[in-house]
Amino acid sequence: MRDNKLKYILVLPAIIVVFATAVWPLIESLRLSFTVGRLTKPNFPQGYLGWENYTWAFMEEPAFWNSVEVTVLYTLITVILTTLIALGLAMLLAPGGRLRGGVQTLLILPFAMSPALIGVSFRFMFNPEFGLFDAFFGVVIPPLAEISWLSDPTLAFVVCVMADVWGWIPFLTLVLIGGLASIPQDTIEAAQVDGASSWRVFKDITLPQLVPVLAVVLILKAIFSLKTFDQIYMLTNGGPGTATQTLSHYIYFSGMKYGQIGYSASVAWVMVIPMILLTFLYARYVFQKR
Amino acid sequence: MAQVLLKNITKRWGDFVGVDNQSLAVADKEFLVLLGPSGCGKTTTMRMIAGLEEPTSGEIWIGDHVVNDDLPKDRDVAMVFQNYGLYPHMTIYDNIAYPLKVRGTPKADIKPRVEKAAEQVELTEFLHRKPKALSGGQRQRVALARAIVRTPKVFLMDEPLSNLDAKLRVTMRAELKHLSRQLQITTVYVTHDQIEAMTLADRVAVMEKGVIRQLGTPDEIYNDPSNLFVAGFIGSPAMNLINGSVKDGYFITTGGTRLVKVDGGDRAKVILGVRAEDVDIHESGQGDIDVLVYAYENTGESVMLTLQFGKQRIIAKGDRHLRKDMDDVVGLRVNPDHLYLFDSETEERIRY
The missing domain is CATH 3.40.50.300 (P-loop containing nucleotide triphosphate hydrolases)
Known part of the structure; x- marks a missing residue:
């Protein structure tokens, strides 16, 4: 057999698996999003509705817009906060930075924890009866002792953001350390001798050369923030009320709890659009020829 | 400024x-x-x-x-x-x-x-x-x-x-x-x-x-x-550095060859330094000692001869028209006006 035929046969199993687990469900969910799709009624998916699921979400459903708002806010804040903190840490931990060695190993620890576990631990830590944070704040700033963090809509959102930022900093820091290490040291030294202050060296020399890595970090974190589900599910379950209900949480609830598969598929497809855009951008930065 | x-x-x-x-x-x-x-x-x-x-x-x-x-x-x-x-x-x-x-x-x-x-x-x-x-x-x-x-x-x-x-x-x-x-x-x-x-x-x-x-x-x-x-x-090829001693006004290599006249009294352990351009090549019998050609290299602008006597090798720079071959015998004379003596222990120059 000629090599150029053999190569297609060799990749065929992988292609079949990707089709079965990613492409087909995607197409099937698109089909379902145009159906009534009630799990609780006979003859699933009960015929086609056209665009009605979509217009319902956009026109008639405040819960949808609430979850969009939560997701956008959540994504913006976590992406910016995580990247900034990770960049600061990376500057300290990079070769030639001020901290190094054992600290780097310690840093990876939060990333080794599953998001669901992070959700559970944060729920315990903010528990008003026996939570670590509550005890801590109670001692340091006594007025905060009385606050029940997870039952206040704004504070619950803050706790969700905190947990997410905490969990993601390590990985992004490591990626940025790698990015910093790849910047030629002599460009930085040249700038120092040329007369640049440390801030200007960072702004004029380090940051512009870090842009490709930074772009990857931002896009990657945006993708992960957008699809956040497990951590929220374990930490607040979208509550109190719907204060921390992200889109993926909303999709899960509409589909799995209320059995509205058709409707939840249509909302999922609303989310697919920014995801595809981000994935496309990501692929462009990662696979671009430099 | x-x-x-x-x-x-x-x-x-x-x-x-x-x-x-x-x-x-x-x-x-x-x-x-x-x-x-x-x-x-x-x-x-x-x-x-x-x-x-x-x-x-x-x-x-x-x-x-x-x-x-x-x-x-x-x-x-x-x-x-x-x-x-x-x-x-x-x-x-x-x-x-x-x-x-x-x-x-x-x-x-x-x-x-x-x-x-x-x-x-x-x-x-x-x-x-x-x-x-x-x-x-x-x-x-x-x-x-x-x-x-x-x-x-x-x-x-x-x-x-x-x-x-x-x-x-x-x-x-x-x-x-x-x-x-x-x-x-x-x-x-x-x-x-x-x-x-x-x-x-x-x-x-x-x-x-x-x-x-x-x-x-x-x-x-x-x-x-x-x-x-x-x-x-400093110098290319590097200066020849030869171990030996000074006895009765002559530099004697560790191999026992009497190489060149050196002033300044007897000394036990010294290193003689001589640059390749200060090693003169003559026809066999016309130099101070006869030596074997170990290698002959023509760089175009000059020729480099690696010469051997006993276990000692020495590099000489010759005229670019000089033609020799491996194992030829040539006469060697070291120019006594451009010699450097170094103490083997301290590696410092001995000025005489």
């Missing part, structure tokens, strides 16, 4: 001593070359002058200030890096303009100065390009232009020609020399290439293992080496 002064400078990393308690004065407008093999501390010495490395102890003076506590940006020096250190995301124009920009030069002044610097190194037509689009020699010139765009107190050059191919290196060397005569700015230049050191320097400091072994004009370094290391390091 400034002199550079190092007073008892030491640089240590843990147990490793990079530079060991060295002092050095570079005069105003002088072109001083730090020469030595890799790891000898020459680059470290320069980086301490630039402020990129902190001395463990000692004082660094630029002009009439101690600069130990000054950041690189406050030392008013310009540096050319071995890998050029160009800013890859900036155009050539912005690269050259950067030292002016960060030092708050008025915008109206920047353009003419960048253009003048670019003209001096013949880069005018490349100003809008990025470093990636330039050849090695052109990048080298950008680094140079970025250094000369200001008038710093001191130029620091860290092996600036070492990444260029051999031919370009010779051209750039001449350009560098011309430029430095024009600019008249104190320069410290680091290299491991003795030809660069000999041709460019007003004075050369030869370094080994963190110590300056000799400081002098290229002439002194070549013709009057003060120790075995400098004698062996």
Whole structure:
């Protein structure tokens, strides 16, 4: 057999698996999003509705817009906060930075924890009866002792953001350390001798050369923030009320709890659009020829 | 305009001593070359002058200030890096303009100065390009232009020609020399290439293992080496160094061959240094001793003969028309006027 035929046969199993687990469900969910799709009624998916699921979400459903708002806010804040903190840490931990060695190993620890576990631990830590944070704040700033963090809509959102930022900093820091290490040291030294202050060296020399890595970090974190589900599910379950209900949480609830598969598929497809855009951008930065 | 002064400078990393308690004065407008093999501390010495490395102890003076506590940006020096250190995301124009920009030069002044610097190194037509689009020699010139765009107190050059191919290196060397005569700015230049050191320097400091072994004009370094290391390091091919002793006014090799007349009394353990061009080759029987040709190399401009007697080998430089073959017998005579004797123990020069 000629090599150029053999190569297609060799990749065929992988292609079949990707089709079965990613492409087909995607197409099937698109089909379902145009159906009534009630799990609780006979003859699933009960015929086609056209665009009605979509217009319902956009026109008639405040819960949808609430979850969009939560997701956008959540994504913006976590992406910016995580990247900034990770960049600061990376500057300290990079070769030639001020901290190094054992600290780097310690840093990876939060990333080794599953998001669901992070959700559970944060729920315990903010528990008003026996939570670590509550005890801590109670001692340091006594007025905060009385606050029940997870039952206040704004504070619950803050706790969700905190947990997410905490969990993601390590990985992004490591990626940025790698990015910093790849910047030629002599460009930085040249700038120092040329007369640049440390801030200007960072702004004029380090940051512009870090842009490709930074772009990857931002896009990657945006993708992960957008699809956040497990951590929220374990930490607040979208509550109190719907204060921390992200889109993926909303999709899960509409589909799995209320059995509205058709409707939840249509909302999922609303989310697919920014995801595809981000994935496309990501692929462009990662696979671009430099 | 400034002199550079190092007073008892030491640089240590843990147990490793990079530079060991060295002092050095570079005069105003002088072109001083730090020469030595890799790891000898020459680059470290320069980086301490630039402020990129902190001395463990000692004082660094630029002009009439101690600069130990000054950041690189406050030392008013310009540096050319071995890998050029160009800013890859900036155009050539912005690269050259950067030292002016960060030092708050008025915008109206920047353009003419960048253009003048670019003209001096013949880069005018490349100003809008990025470093990636330039050849090695052109990048080298950008680094140079970025250094000369200001008038710093001191130029620091860290092996600036070492990444260029051999031919370009010779051209750039001449350009560098011309430029430095024009600019008249104190320069410290680091290299491991003795030809660069000999041709460019007003004075050369030869370094080994963190110590300056000799400081002098290229002439002194070549013709009057003060120790075995400098004698062996300077010159190509390297100086012949022969172990032996002095007895009854003659140098006797350890193999027992009476080689050449040497004044100054008997000495037990010495090393005789003689340069290849001071070893004369004659027809067999017409020299002081007869030797075998071990290897014959014709470089075009001259011929190199590796000669063997007993276990001793010696390299001689002969006329370019000389033709010999392996195992030929030739006469050898060492020119007694250009000999160097070194103490085998201390490796210091014995002057007689």
